[in-house]
Amino acid sequence: MIILGILYFFSRMMAQGSPIFNFFTKYSTIAFGEIGLLFFFVLAIVVGVLVLVKGHLAKFLVKYYFALLMLISAFLNVRLRTLQTSINYTANGGYFSWPLIWLLEKGLKNGSQSYITAIYAIVIVLLLGAIVYLLYVLNVRLPKLPKINIEQSEKPIKKEKKTDSKEDERPTITISRPDISTDDILEKVSQATGKVVQATSSGGSLLKEMFKTKVTQKIEEKKPKPVISFSGDKPTFGYSALESNLGNQQTVDENFLVEKAKALQTKLSEFGVPIAIEGFDIGPSIVQIKIKPEEGIKISAIEGLSNDIKLSLKSKSLRIIAPIPGTDMIGIQIPNPKASMVRLGDIISTEEFSMQMKKNSTNLSLGKGIDGSVQVKALESMPHLLVAGATGSGKSVGINDFIVSLMFQNTPAELKFLMVDPKQVELEMYSGLPYLLAPIVYDSGKAIKLLQWTVEEMEKRYSTLKDQRVRNLDEYNQKMEAEGQEKMYRIVFIIDEMADMMLSSSANRKEVENCINRLAAKARAVGIHLILATQRPSVNVITGLIKANIPTRIAFGVVSEVDSRTILGRKGAEDLVGKGDMLYMDPSTKFPIRIQAPFVSTEEIERVVSQLRNKYMQNLTEEDIYHPEIIAALESKIETARGVLSGGGEGGNDEDLINQAIQVIAETRKASATLLQRKLNVGFARAARIMDVLEERGIIGPQEGAKPRDIFI
Numbered sequence: 166m167i168i169l170g171i172l173y174f175f176s177r178m179m180a181q182g183s184p185i186f187n188f189f190t191k192y193s194t195i196a197f198g199e200i201g202l203l204f205f206f207v208l209a210i211v212v213g214v215l216v217l218v219k220g221h222l223a224k225f226l227v228k229y230y231f232a233l234l235m236l237i238s239a240f241l242n243v244r245l246r247t248l249q250t251s252i253n254y255t256a257n258g259g260y261f262s263w264p265l266i267w268l269l270e271k272g273l274k275n276g277s278q279s280y281i282t283a284i285y286a287i288v289i290v291l292l293l294g295a296i297v298y299l300l301y302v303l304n305v306r307l308p309k310l311p312k313i314n315i316e317q318s319e320k321p322i323k324k325e326k327k328t329d330s331k332e333d334e335r336p337t338i339t340i341s342r343p344d345i346s347t348d349d350i351l352e353k354v355s356q357a358t359g360k361v362v363q364a365t366s367s368g369g370s371l372l373k374e375m376f377k378t379k380v381t382q383k384i385e386e387k388k389p390k391p392v393i394s395f396s397g398d399k400p401t402f403g404y405s406a407l408e409s410n411l412g413n414q415q416t417v418d419e420n421f422l423v424e425k426a427k428a429l430q431t432k433l434s435e436f437g438v439p440i441a442i443e444g445f446d447i448g449p450s451i452v453q454i455k456i457k458p459e460e461g462i463k464i465s466a467i468e469g470l471s472n473d474i475k476l477s478l479k480s481k482s483l484r485i486i487a488p489i490p491g492t493d494m495i496g497i498q499i500p501n502p503k504a505s506m507v508r509l510g511d512i513i514s515t516e517e518f519s520m521q522m523k524k525n526s527t528n529l530s531l532g533k534g535i536d537g538s539v540q541v542k543a544l545e546s547m548p549h550l551l552v553a554g555a556t557g558s559g560k561s562v563g564i565n566d567f568i569v570s571l572m573f574q575n576t577p578a579e580l581k582f583l584m585v586d587p588k589q590v591e592l593e594m595y596s597g598l599p600y601l602l603a604p605i606v607y608d609s610g611k612a613i614k615l616l617q618w619t620v621e622e623m624e625k626r627y628s629t630l631k632d633q634r635v636r637n638l639d640e641y642n643q644k645m646e647a648e649g650q651e652k653m654y655r656i657v658f659i660i661d662e663m664a665d666m667m668l669s670s671s672a673n674r675k676e677v678e679n680c681i682n683r684l685a686a687k688a689r690a691v692g693i694h695l696i697l698a699t700q701r702p703s704v705n706v707i708t709g710l711i712k713a714n715i716p717t718r719i720a721f722g723v724v725s726e727v728d729s730r731t732i733l734g735r736k737g738a739e740d741l742v743g744k745g746d747m748l749y750m751d752p753s754t755k756f757p758i759r760i761q762a763p764f765v766s767t768e769e770i771e772r773v774v775s776q777l778r779n780k781y782m783q784n785l786t787e788e789d790i791y792h793p794e795i796i797a798a799l800e801s802k803i804e805t806a807r808g809v810l811s812g813g814g815e816g817g818n819d820e821d822l823i824n825q826a827i828q829v830i831a832e833t834r835k836a837s838a839t840l841l842q843r844k845l846n847v848g849f850a851r852a853a854r855i856m857d858v859l860e861e862r863g864i865i866g867p868q869e870g871a872k873p874r875d876i877f878i
Contacts, residue, residue, distance in 0.1 A: 167213035269288075454497040512541070548717075559746070722738065737757060829841065
């Protein structure tokens with residue numbers, strides 16, 4: 166539109182005999198007239214500029230452009246509507262407004278000069294209304310007229326009365342409540358302001374100090390948060406933070422393999438099941454003997470002898486794969502006598518993981534397969550994950566593997582976590598990282614609110630994608646990157662123990678199941694993923710609807726075959742050896758894949774967290790990184806701001822909480838809002854206020870970026 170207007174005015178000034186000018190003049194005057202032609206091209210330039218400045222109003226501005234042209238054209242043409250028989254529209258506003266004028270004439274009365282005046286007035290009112298509405302939509306503020314204080318000018322000047330010294334003395338404040346003294350009030354104000362307030366004969370000084378405190382609090386609350394930007398360097402932390410075990414791999418003795426193969430062959434021959442040994446697959450913790458039965462031997466005959474085979478091989482655990490998918494062989498899996506530990510650093514430093522990182526940034530380090538191959542799967546393709554495993558099976562370590570892998574590939578601007586940890590110890594190490602969208606939740610009631618917020622966020626994101634005419638998060642981010650606008654981050658919602666939420670009450674169970682099913686069914690396109698874990702894979706925790714909506718599952722060692730069938734739909738997980746031994750199944754694999762999950766120690770996670778805090782948390786506090794809407798949603802009760810007279814909090818018992826907080830900090834030698842939130846069972850906002858009070862009283866030091874607070878007790 167801008168180019169169109171510039172071409173017209175350039176040809177009008179420089180080359181009126183040019184074909185371009187003749188073309189514009191010949192065809193545009195039919196619609197907009199000779200006088201209206203100038204308005205047409207001027208508005209074209211103005212609207213083009215507005216579209217560039219306010220792109221989100223592009224459709225509205227284009228539609229409004231033609232509406233304004235119609236009203237301007239009508240304004241120019243109304244004076245032609247007299248009793249004359251011939252009317253030359255092209256000399257004034259063109260034929261563009263003829264339908265509007267015709268409708269107005271039919272509605273009023275045709276041919277009368279008084280009605281022509283009424284039409285003229287209606288067009289003017291519509292035109293002025295359209296201009297005012299356009300200014301309102303574009304948020305154009307008109308200049309304000311200076312205020313004139315008429316009351317002050319009309320007030321007579323009062324003469325000051327002279328009083329003696331006794332009358333000039335101002336009275337002291339009296340307190341009507343007998344249980345609160347002036348000293349108590351002064352002490353409370355001193356605690357609230359961090360300044361010593363002295364008693365004075367000025368009756369208004371105490372009230373002024375209290376008012377000043379309130380104003381200061383309001384200003385602090387409305388202070389804009391610092392603009393947070395994170396470095397785009399990847400990987401986000403160094404390989405040195407994770408340990409490697411590549412040089413300590415132990416090889417299995419050939420004599421062991423020959424001995425087990427002969428024992429297996431002998432035992433099956435005793436039952437009339439002749440077989441041939443086809444080879445071995447040697448994994449980190451499992452050895453698979455590949456056998457091929459002779460013709461006429463049923464697979465069920467070998468499966469029925471599982472206990473006899475286990476006895477002959479002297480194995481603590483045995484699992485039969487009949488047949489090995491894609492082959493004509495049967496696999497007999499037994500524990501590796503020289504099992505080697507797989508470290509997380511061994512996986513993410515491999516070429517396979519690097520190649521997957523080039524394709525997407527949501528890869529999970531699953532571990533090594535039974536043949537020693539590196540197993541990496543993208544969370545984006547799953548797109549949700551269900552994890553089950555008994556105590557000691559390696560489930561919690563697997564969750565830590567996934568978290569560290571995702572942080573390794575993404576900056577806090579690209580990926581956010583929402584974490585629910587009913588045990589209060591499994592995910593606490595990640596507290597305070599900028600990857601967290603909200604504080605770690607420990608209570609099932611707040612966890613439900615977090616799920617509800619996530620469902621609302623999913624719907625908002627779908628509306629955003631619809632407005633931008635894109636289908637998924639990747640297309641949206643590509644479009645935003647091309648336009649130089651902020652991209653949308655992915656959200657990974659992790660629940661470490663679902664049973665605590667599903668078994669709390671029937672109402673909670675129904676709400677949790679409803680939220681999970683909605684997210685599992687729709688959240689993939691908008692970049693929201695679920696990782697749900699439980700050590701009780703029973704049907705009242707992992708319901709049929711949840712299983713149907715989350716086809717990607719991981720089973721660590723479970724107690725019984727029933728639990729294995731609940732999580733995988735088949736037996737097998739009850740025969741795993743533990744310590745990270747797992748079965749993985751997704752829609753692309755009809756049969757579970759046995760994988761040894763990598764191990765990551767607490768010390769390694771602490772080093773990773775320390776590097777990330779030093780990199781991203783400079784000059785930031787935990788309050789800066791959390792989403793304010795989630796913080797408000799998580800507060801189970803409306804907590805009032807810390808009052809000046811009562812010491813703040815609900816029920817006026819913040820002083821008790823402060824004393825408890827001092828005891829917690831003295832025992833743990835740590836000072837953070839999330840620690841108090843967990844230990845004192847309070848909301849994050851209240852815990853943060855207690856931290857402020859402790860800092861004002863000199864018990865702890867100020868927050869300095871990623872460094873822990875100093876403790877002075």
